[in-house]
Amino acid sequence: MMQATKWLTGIFAPAILIAMLLTxxxxxxxxxxxxxxxxxxTHVDSSIGVDVIYxxxxxxxxxxxxxxxxxYKIAKPYREMPKGIKIIFFDKNLQxxxxxxxxxxITSDGDKTITLKRHVVVNNTSGDNIKSEELVWDQVKKIIYxxxxxxxxxxxxxxxxxxxxxxxxxxxxxxGQGGHGTIVTKGNITQ
Numbered sequence: 001m002m003q004a005t006k007w008l009t010g011i012f013a014p015a016i017l018i019a020m021l022l023t024x025x026x027x028x029x030x031x032x033x034x035x036x037x038x039x040x041x042t043h044v045d046s047s048i049g050v051d052v053i054y055x056x057x058x059x060x061x062x063x064x065x066x067x068x069x070x071x072y073k074i075a076k077p078y079r080e081m082p083k084g085i086k087i088i089f090f091d092k093n094l095q096x097x098x099x100x101x102x103x104x105x106i107t108s109d110g111d112k113t114i115t116l117k118r119h120v121v122v123n124n125t126s127g128d129n130i131k132s133e134e135l136v137w138d139q140v141k142k143i144i145y146x147x148x149x150x151x152x153x154x155x156x157x158x159x160x161x162x163x164x165x166x167x168x169x170x171x172x173x174x175x176g177q178g179g180h181g182t183i184v185t186k187g188n189i190t191q
Contacts, residue, residue, distance in 0.1 A: 043073035050081075054139070061169065063088045064114075066105070081105040085116060087137070089170050097170035098124040100135070100144075112139040124171040127155030132165070142169050150176060157184040 047069040054062040066081040085105040089098045102116035114137045122130035122144075132150040137143075143166055150165040152158075152174075160183070162176030 045071040045073065047071070059092065060090055060094055062090065076108070076110060078106060078108045081107075085114075087114075091170065096125070097172060098122060100137075102135070113137060114139070122171055126172070128171065129153040130165070130167075130171065130174075135165075137169070143167065144169060144171070152176065152181075154184075158182060 048067065050064075050066045050069040052064045053060055054064065064085060064087045066083065066085045068081065068083040070080045070082065072078050072080070082104060084101065084103045087100045088096050089100075091097050100116060100120065100122045102120040103118035105114055105116045107114040116135045116137070118133060120130075120132045120135045122128075122135070130150060130152050132146050132148050134148040135144055135146045135150075138145065145164075145166045147164055150162045152160045152162065152165075154160075158181070160176065160179050160181040163178030165174065165176045167174035
């Protein structure tokens with residue numbers, strides 16, 4: 001009887017071990033399949049050295065360049081520019097009016113906006129400089145705005161800090177709210 005028990009234990013122990021290994025492999029295979037399915041549902045196209053011209057009614061409005069563009073092909077598609085962006089806005093004679101750079105940008109086809117983030121800097125031909133951590137270009141309304149703090153430095157030395165900011169696309173007509181700062185004037189303001 002003892003030998004029969006040893007013999008049965010000798011057969012069942014490896015069989016149980018093999019069954020456990022097969023079950024473990026099956027679970028790992030299921031996890032791999034789940035991960036693969038997620039990757040198939042997230043289609044991302046990447047482009048290097050992107051240069052895009054924006055136009056409205058066959059009139060060039062802006063030129064966008066970025067070293068890396070990630071194009072997410074999902075239910076709500078969007079494009080991400082994780083290595084920064086540069087946008088040059090032009091007047092009707094194709095003369096540059098302003099330049100915007102940032103360390104990161106994201107855009108959505110649904111709402112036709114480009115959100116620029118981290119170290120956003122704008123320069124226009126008047127010598128004005130605008131800095132913020134976030135600006136949004138609304139291509140439908142043809143405005144650029146921010147609900148983040150914005151610092152405006154004008155060519156005459158005026159420096160204004162705003163809590164909200166709105167501008168036209170060329171940064172030639174802008175206004176802000178919650179402003180304070182130093183305004184440089186010419187002449188005697190007491191007279």
